[in-house]
Structure formats: structure tokens, C-alpha cells
Amino acid sequence: MASLRLVKVSKSYGNVKAIKKIDLQVKDGELMVLLGPTGAGKTTTLRSVAGLEHPEEGEIYIDEIKVNGLSPADRDVAFVFQNYSLYPRYTVFDNMASPLRAHGIAKDEIEKVVRKTSDILHITHLLQRKPEHLSGGEMQRVALGRALVRKPKVFLMDEPLTNLDAKLREEMRAQIKRLQKDIKATFFYATPDQAEALSMADRIAVLRDGEIQQIDSSSKIYNHPTNMFVASFLGSPGMNFISCEYKKGGMLDVGPGIFNVTLSPSQREEVERKVVQPQLVFGIRPEDILVNKESYPDWINSEVDVVELMGSWNVLSLKIKDCFVKARVPADFEVEMGDKVKVKFNIPKIHLFDSSTEKAIL
Amino acid sequence: MANVTVKNLTKRFGDLEAVKDLNLEVKEKEFIVLLGPSGCGKTTTLRCIAGLEYPDEGKIYFDNVLVNDLSPADRNIAFVFQFYALYPHLTVYDNVAFPLRAEGISKSEVDKRVKDILKLLKIEDIKDSRPKRLTSGQAQRVALGRAIIRRPKVFLLDEPLSNLDAKFREGMRMELKRLQTHVGATTLYVTHDQAEAVSMADKIVVMNLGVVQQVGTPKQIYHHPRNLFVANFIGSPGMNFLDCVYQKGSLIGNRGSFTVKLTRESQNRLNRLTSEIQDKKLVLGIRPEGIVFTSKNDPQGIRAQVYVVEPLGIENIVNLKVGEHLLKVRTSPDFLPQTGEIVWVKFKEEQICLFDKKTEENIF
Numbered sequence: 105m106a107s108l109r110l111v112k113v114s115k116s117y118g119n120v121k122a123i124k125k126i127d128l129q130v131k132d133g134e135l136m137v138l139l140g141p142t143g144a145g146k147t148t149t150l151r152s153v154a155g156l157e158h159p160e161e162g163e164i165y166i167d168e169i170k171v172n173g174l175s176p177a178d179r180d181v182a183f184v185f186q187n188y189s190l191y192p193r194y195t196v197f198d199n200m201a202s203p204l205r206a207h208g209i210a211k212d213e214i215e216k217v218v219r220k221t222s223d224i225l226h227i228t229h230l231l232q233r234k235p236e237h238l239s240g241g242e243m244q245r246v247a248l249g250r251a252l253v254r255k256p257k258v259f260l261m262d263e264p265l266t267n268l269d270a271k272l273r274e275e276m277r278a279q280i281k282r283l284q285k286d287i288k289a290t291f292f293y294a295t296p297d298q299a300e301a302l303s304m305a306d307r308i309a310v311l312r313d314g315e316i317q318q319i320d321s322s323s324k325i326y327n328h329p330t331n332m333f334v335a336s337f338l339g340s341p342g343m344n345f346i347s348c349e350y351k352k353g354g355m356l357d358v359g360p361g362i363f364n365v366t367l368s369p370s371q372r373e374e375v376e377r378k379v380v381q382p383q384l385v386f387g388i389r390p391e392d393i394l395v396n397k398e399s400y401p402d403w404i405n406s407e408v409d410v411v412e413l414m415g416s417w418n419v420l421s422l423k424i425k426d427c428f429v430k431a432r433v434p435a436d437f438e439v440e441m442g443d444k445v446k447v448k449f450n451i452p453k454i455h456l457f458d459s460s461t462e463k464a465i466l
Numbered sequence: 467m468a469n470v471t472v473k474n475l476t477k478r479f480g481d482l483e484a485v486k487d488l489n490l491e492v493k494e495k496e497f498i499v500l501l502g503p504s505g506c507g508k509t510t511t512l513r514c515i516a517g518l519e520y521p522d523e524g525k526i527y528f529d530n531v532l533v534n535d536l537s538p539a540d541r542n543i544a545f546v547f548q549f550y551a552l553y554p555h556l557t558v559y560d561n562v563a564f565p566l567r568a569e570g571i572s573k574s575e576v577d578k579r580v581k582d583i584l585k586l587l588k589i590e591d592i593k594d595s596r597p598k599r600l601t602s603g604q605a606q607r608v609a610l611g612r613a614i615i616r617r618p619k620v621f622l623l624d625e626p627l628s629n630l631d632a633k634f635r636e637g638m639r640m641e642l643k644r645l646q647t648h649v650g651a652t653t654l655y656v657t658h659d660q661a662e663a664v665s666m667a668d669k670i671v672v673m674n675l676g677v678v679q680q681v682g683t684p685k686q687i688y689h690h691p692r693n694l695f696v697a698n699f700i701g702s703p704g705m706n707f708l709d710c711v712y713q714k715g716s717l718i719g720n721r722g723s724f725t726v727k728l729t730r731e732s733q734n735r736l737n738r739l740t741s742e743i744q745d746k747k748l749v750l751g752i753r754p755e756g757i758v759f760t761s762k763n764d765p766q767g768i769r770a771q772v773y774v775v776e777p778l779g780i781e782n783i784v785n786l787k788v789g790e791h792l793l794k795v796r797t798s799p800d801f802l803p804q805t806g807e808i809v810w811v812k813f814k815e816e817q818i819c820l821f822d823k824k825t826e827e828n829i830f
Contacts, residue, residue: 142631212513294597302777302778412665
């Protein structure tokens with residue numbers, strides 16, 4: 105296993121800049137997720153590392169050795185795709201053995217490695233089957249197995265779970281994460297699914313329009329997004345945003361004219377240090393809005409607009425004057441459309457963004 | 467608006483029975499979701515109601531009038547598909563106005579109704595755009611607008627959100643529900659997405675292999691699934707299942723991997739249900755929020771090993787090994803046990819479901 109480092113890597117297709125000066129480092133044994141919407145440049149980044157694309161600018165290092173000039177075969181990386189691309193006429197065993205046979209490894213050694221790998225992936229009972237008799241999840245495990253047997257330096261995984269149904273995706277998520285930890289492999293893993301990214305990653309690199317937005321651990325990315333894009337892309341439902349105006353004394357006029365929020369002294373200090381213009385965006389996650397049916401003096405009046413049951417919790421769309429926010433409440437908090445409720449914001453969890461640069465202030 | 471009744475509907479395609487003896491009652495203004503995996507017969511059912519397929523057996527009534535022999539056009543329904551078919555050469559305004567103009571309604575009346583709909587759907591600002599300039603979400607709203615404007619008796623929606631990205635789908639879910647309440651339309655909605663079903667439906671019809679598995683409110687379906695199929699299909703992460711037997715008042719896992727001592731009340735209930743409950747092969751079902759962490763000294767504590775922890779920002783999913791079973795437990799985001807750590811958990815008894823392993827029916 106090895107580390108991977110990208111230094112100012114750029115790649116264009118005609119006039120379109122697919123990725124722009126990508127700087128990132130995946131540590132030895134780390135699971136780094138590259139997260140972003142379709143067209144953000146995730147696949148281009150992975151293909152550049154694999155040697156399937158040639159960046160016009162920048163350097164790529166595997167174990168601190170520059171690989172820009174090396175062919176894909178000489179980079180010793182394994183690529184796992186969304187479409188598993190197994191050999192249809194081979195058994196699972198032969199599919200997994202094929203990369204080893206290509207390297208002329210002895211038969212009994214191949215047998216040993218395939219058996220061991222299939223044990224790790226819980227597919228030993230499938231070794232004699234052909235791909236057509238496998239489920240989607242089984243096929244994806246075989247594809248992983250074929251990558252694993254080679255013991256490559258780096259695993260590149262391009263949305264490997266996207267074609268599986270929701271149920272299986274959730275199961276595979278945990279299994280791949282555990283597998284990566286057990287074999288201490290270096291994974292560079294692309295996905296558009298924020299839940300997949302949060303749940304699996306040691307660190308997440310958020311990509312938008314070919315540019316890195318933030319690289320951090322799951323909890324940092326979720327709790328301290330550096331801009332509005334990251335804040336809105338992570339979390340389900342996403343963060344609520346409302347324009348606001350900063351007033352002297354740490355007061356936020358949200359809406360403006362919808363409701364007021366007073367920041368804590370430390371928040372106030374931080375904002376006053378950074379803010380140059382009073383026009384800001386107030387951000388709050390749905391779980392940081394407290395909702396109550398009782399009447400308290402300093403809580404804000406609102407009306408239930410829509411109730412979404414989610415099984416273990418409910419999402420409420422709440423109307424505060426002319427403004428709508430989503431709040432997450434326990435499943436046993438029973439309200440109906442049109443009910444009057446009171447809301448309050450969890451002040452330490454408030455986010456503030458600059459309205460023009462969209463960068464985080466708080 | 468109308469009520470819809472389907473009686474003993476069967477539809478075959480060659481040898482394949484796509485829908486088997488389906489019965490369904492949709493009340494006026496109700497939002498019904500047909501939910502199931504691909505190939506379960508949900509779309510075929512919807513197409514029979516629309517008149518796009520002719521049932522082999524059974525009867526379909528709108529407001530107690532038999533409609534089997536009516537053409538789709540005469541049924542006064544609106545159908546919205548996964549792929550919104552807009553007229554590419556017409557503006558958003560003209561696309562929405564189209565069905566009214568086709569009916570020869572006066573120009574001023576058309577204008578008034580179109581403007582109301584554009585406002586309702588928040589697409590007033592794009593009224594002069596043509597479809598190719600629209601985002602998929604905008605296009606889907608225009609398709610909805612064109613369906614609503616005719617004021618049909620019944621709305622039929624076939625996976626209308628499937629082609630939108632995850633983020634946008636969430637927002638549209640809420641908008642659709644708000645819209646349906648405002649318009650007050652009787653709605654039948656087909657999806658394979660359990661979150662869409664649970665969040666929007668008044669009632670869910672869960673289907674598998676052409677057969678209705680359960681009809682109920684989202685809460686009934688979530689908390690009291692009738693069988694293993696329904697239990698497994700609803701919820702994210704899904705329900706955990708553990709093989710067990712019932713002996714001397716306790717549920718006991720394979721090779722003694724866990725023991726859940728039931729309250730006297732539950733024991734009585736189980737004994738009343740069936741005399742052959744002892745030693746019958748059972749499956750214990752428990753949702754990720756029905757498992758709680760406890761101490762080693764808790765007599766109800768079950769020993770488990772942490773397999774892996776999945777942080778999701780708002781919460782963590784802790785994966786645990788209990789015997790040969792892998793369980794998912796929902797916890798707060800600050801609970802971060804180490805992989806391999808030994809922990810103790812217990813199951814909340816009121817959240818336990820019990821299934822007969824052979825028939826897969828919920829017996830508890």
C-alpha cells in the first residue's frame with residue numbers, strides 16, 4: 105500500500121476545464137472520498153491517477169514517485185467501476201484469478217490468494233458460479249476481489265455502489281469500510297452520495313465544477329462547512345438558508361424582518377472580527393431547530409406547512425411569516441398541517457455565510 | 467375529485483401474471499402510494515386504472531361507475547410519467563395552457579387558470595422559456611402544471627421524481643405533498659422508493675410479485691409490518707433480523723448468541739397466539755432505533771462486538787456483530803465506539819417484531 109499525492113492537477117476537454125489545480129493527498133491506509141454532483145470532475149480525477157487521462161498540468165505521485173510518465177499498467181493501481189465488467193464466461197474463481205495469471209504467478213499460489221481473498225469478501229461459496237448467476241452485490245464483491253488479489257498500491261473506486269439498490273448499498277457501505285480497515289489499503293473513492301461519503305470516509309474532498317471546496321473529516325465537513333455549497337450538499341434534508349442582516353450587539357435580523365436571533369458573545373466576537381458588510385446568510389440544520397407545541401415567551405411563532413414521516417423521525421416544513429424552514433423532529437412528535445407551533449434555534453449551531461462570496465463566517 | 471375502487475384485478479402478459487387479484491379502495495382526496503421493487507406490478511396496476519392496459523379480470527370504478535370500457539380520454543384522469551413529455555416548440559405558458567385550449571375554453575379563462583397554476587408551482591418567472599432551457603426539476607413542474615390544470619378526477623403519477631437528483635427529489639417530495647393537499651386531488655402514486663412512500667402517503671399499498679402484501683398508513687407499515695418482505699422493504703437502514711426460538715419465556719438466538727426475556731404480558735400474548743410456539747423457528751425483527759446500549763451488568767444485556775461505525779452527520783449507524791448476525795444501531799453523532807470493542811445492548815421490547823421463519827408472517 106502507498107500514499108497518493110496530487111499537485112495542481114488540471115485537465116481540460118476542449119474548452120471545458122474538467123478539473124482545476126487539484127491539490128490533495130491520500131495517506132497510506134486512508135479511505136479518502138471524492139464527493140460531488142455529476143459533472144464535478146470526480147471521474148476525471150480518478151482517471152488521471154490511473155493514467156487513463158493525461159493532465160495538461162500538475163504532478164501525480166504514488167509513494168512519492170512521480171507517475172505522470174508511466175503507463176496505467178506500470179502505476180500499480182486497481183480501478184473498480186460502477187459497472188463491474190466481469191468476464192461473463194469465466195467462473196468467479198477465474199475472474200478473480202485472471203490478473204494473477206496475467207502476471208504468470210504459480211498455480212498453487214493463485215489458488216491460495218483467491219481463496220483467502222474470497223474468504224475476506226464472503227464469496228467463497230460462489231467461486232464456481234458464473235456472473236449471470238450472481239446478484240448485483242455479489243458481482244460487485246467479485247469485482248472488488250479481482251482488484252484485491254493484485255495487492256495494488258492504491259485502489260481507485262468510481263461509484264462502485266451506484267448500481268445497487270438502496271438496501272444493498274447500505275449493507276455494502278459498512279462492509280467495504282471494514283474491509284479497507286482490515287487490509288489497511290489506500291482507497292480513493294468517488295461518489296455523488298453524501299451519506300456514502302460521510303459514513304465511509306476517513307476524510308472527504310468535496311468537489312464542485314472541477315475545484316476542491318474542502319478536505320476534512322466527516323464531522324468537520326458536516327459541522328464546519330467552509331462555504332454554502334458544502335453546507336447544502338451534505339446532510340439530508342440539507343441546511344436551511346435565509347438572508348439576514350447583522351446588527352450591532354450581535355443581533356441578526358433574519359429575513360430581514362422575519363425574526364431576530366442573538367448570537368453568543370464568542371460568536372459575536374468572531375463575526376465582528378471578520379464581517380465587512382452586514383448582508384449575510386443565516387444557515388441552520390433541520391436538527392438544530394427546536395419545535396414545541398407549548399407556548400414559551402422567547403420562542404418564535406410558526407405554522408406547520410407539511411409533515412413528512414420518515415419512520416424513525418419526521419421532517420416538518422414550517423412557515424414563519426413568509427419564510428419556510430425544514431425542521432427534524434422525533435417520530436412521536438405528532439402535528440398536522442396548519443397546527444401552530446413554537447420554534448427556537450440552537451444558537452451554538454448557527455452558521456453564517458458571506459452573501460456574495462458564500463464563504464463561511466461562523 | 468373522485469373515489470376509485472378496484473375489485474379483483476388480474477392482468478397477464480402471456481404466461482406472466484403481472485397483477486394478481488388486486489383489491490383497492492381509494493377515498494376522495496386520498497394520497498395512495500403503490501410501493502414495491504421493479505416488476506412487482508405497481509405500474510401495471512396504475513396503467514389499468516388509467517385505461518392504458520385492459521384487465522384480464524376484475525372491475526375498476528370511479529365514483530361507483532364502472533370504467534372498464536371507457537377510453538383513457540373519457541376517464542377524466544391526468545397521468546404524469548417519469549419522463550415528462552413537454553412540447554419542445556411551445557413555451558412553458560403554452561405547454562400548461564395546451565389541454566384547456568384543446569377543450570375550447572375561452573381565452574380569458576385559460577389565461578386566468580394558467581396564471582394560477584404557474585403561481586402555485588412557482589414557475590411564473592420561466593413562463594416564456596422553452597423546455598430545452600429548463601432544469602429537470604422545472605420541466606417536471608411544468609408537466610405537473612399541465613396535468614393539474616384540467617382539474618381531473620384522479621391523478622396518476624408514475625415515479626415522477628425518479629429522474630431528479632437526490633437533493634432535488636427531497637424538495638419536490640414536500641412540494642408535491644403540499645400541492646396535492648391544496649388541489650385536494652385523489653392521487654395514486656407509484657414508486658420503488660420507500661422514503662417517498664412513507665413521507666408522502668396517506669396510505670401505502672406494498673406490492674411484491676403482483677400481489678398486495680399490506681395496505682396501511684405509513685405508521686402501521688413501519689411499526690407493524692405484516693410479513694418479512696414489508697419489514698425488509700421499509701426503513702433506512704432497514705430492520706435487523708435475527709433467527710431465534712421461543713423457550714421458557716425467552717427468545718433465544720442461534721447457539722445462544724442472545725437471550726431476550728419477555729415480560730409476562732408478552733409471554734401470555736405469545737402463548738395465546740399459538741400452542742406450537744415453543745421451539746418453532748422464528749425471526750426477531752428490530753429496527754435500528756429499537757436497540758439501545760446498556761451495561762455489562764444489565765441482566766437483559768446482549769454481548770456484541772463493534773464491526774464498524776458509520777457517521778452520518780446527524781447520527782451514527784453503529785454496526786455490531788451478535789453471533790453470526792450483523793446489526794445496525796442508530797446512535798447520536800457523538801457516540802463513537804472503536805472497531806472490535808465489546809459492547810452490551812438490549813432490545814426495546816415494544817419494538818420487537820416476531821416472524822414465523824417458514825411462513826414469513828408477523829405473528830406478534
